[in-house]
Amino acid sequence: MNRAYLMLIGSVFLWGLTVVPMKWTLDTVQPFTLMFLRLLLASLLMLPFAWRGRRQSPESSAPIPWKRIAMLSFTGVAGYFWLNTYGVSLTSGVNASMISATLPLFTLLLAALYLREQIRPVQWMGLLVGICGVLLITVQPQAGGRHSLWGDILVLASQLIWTVYVVQLKRPQGEEKLSRELFTALSFLLGSLMLLPFAAWETWHHGLPAVSTRSLLSFLFLVFCCTILAYLLWNKSLETIAAAKAGIYLNAIPLFNVLTSILFLNEGMSWRTVTGGVLVLAGVVWAERRSPASRHAAEGL
Incomplete structure (x- = not known):
């Protein structure tokens, strides 16, 4: 196996470890x-580092489309993290991981509605199977009551808003002239500023977070490994591997998150979760058989 595929697998593996450190950090830090x-x-x-690379690039004089990046940050950064992190804080890591596997299905649906891309009957069947799987996972009387249901809904909404972000990227309006590193760094910065009022309100009502050793180490792992390192490995691998081919590997992320949630969070799996997860993954595989749109979902990362 060559170096590019090792970096690709490394990035997917790190993204597949996100749920556990997030849950541990949420023990002492508000969402x-x-x-x-x-x-x-x-x-x-x-x-x-991204800005230094821009100054050395031949496209350094290209203007930065701040309004466009702000709009993309609202959906793909602030909106996604708002819904996903808050949802994970309310539901189990297993449920959140299984529901996150619906991303290709939402991409397929929005590509048809927004980009007018044709969906074949076999893809509609895959979408229907995936939706049935989501319903089995979320509608569980024994899953922890109302809070778990709302958490599932928020995680599901985070996949939908991320798909909106991905579809927006398929019609670029200047952001394609920026390097991936600079675009991501600026998106993160603007996204954090959008979340600042909510974080300030949270601190006002709950006070400063009580930092423990586990929550601090988990937070640093989220930042350095699950965010920065995973992105750099993914970006570097795409220099050799086509995005459509690399995107197939993203389907392994929910499986890693499920396994780590069971191992480190001591979470169980009901028959509904297992069956629903199988249906979601089957629907994704079925829909992606002839779906260039869903395979290109990785281009938004």
């Missing part, structure tokens, strides 16, 4: 505060 600090620190660490 909005966690999102704000994670995005802000990642952007401040990435921005100097």
Whole structure:
């Protein structure tokens, strides 16, 4: 196996470890505060290197489309992290991981509605099977009551808003002239600023977070490994591997998150979760058999 595929697998593996450190950090840190600090620190660490690369690039004179990046940050950064992190704080890691596997299905649906891309009958069947799987996972009387249901809904909404972001990227309006590093760093920075009022409100009502050793190490792992390192490995691998081919590997992320949630969070799996997860993954595989749109979902990362 060559170096590019090792970096690709490494990035997918790190993204597949996100749920556990997020849950551990949420033990002592409020959701909005966690999102704000994670995005802000990642952007401040990435921005100097990304800006230096821009100055050395032949396209250094290209203007930065601030309004466009702000709009993309609203959906793909602030909106996604707002819904996903808050949802994870309310539901189980297993449920959140299984529901996150619906991303290709939403991409397929929005590509048809927004980009007018044709969906074949076999893809509609895959979408229907995936939706049935989501319903089995979320509608569980024994899953922890109303809070778990709302958490599932928020995680599901985060996949939908991320798909909106991906579809927006398929019609670029100037952001394609920026390097991936600079675009991501600026998106993180603007996204953190959008979340700042919510984090400030949270701190006002709940006070400063009580930092423990486990929550601090988990937060640093989220920032350096699950955010910065995973992105750099993914970006580097795409220099050799086509995005459509690399995107197939993203389907392994929910499986890693499920396994780590069971191992480290001591979470169980009901028959509904297992059956629903199988249906979601089957629907994704079925829909992606002839779906260039869903395979290109990785281009938004």
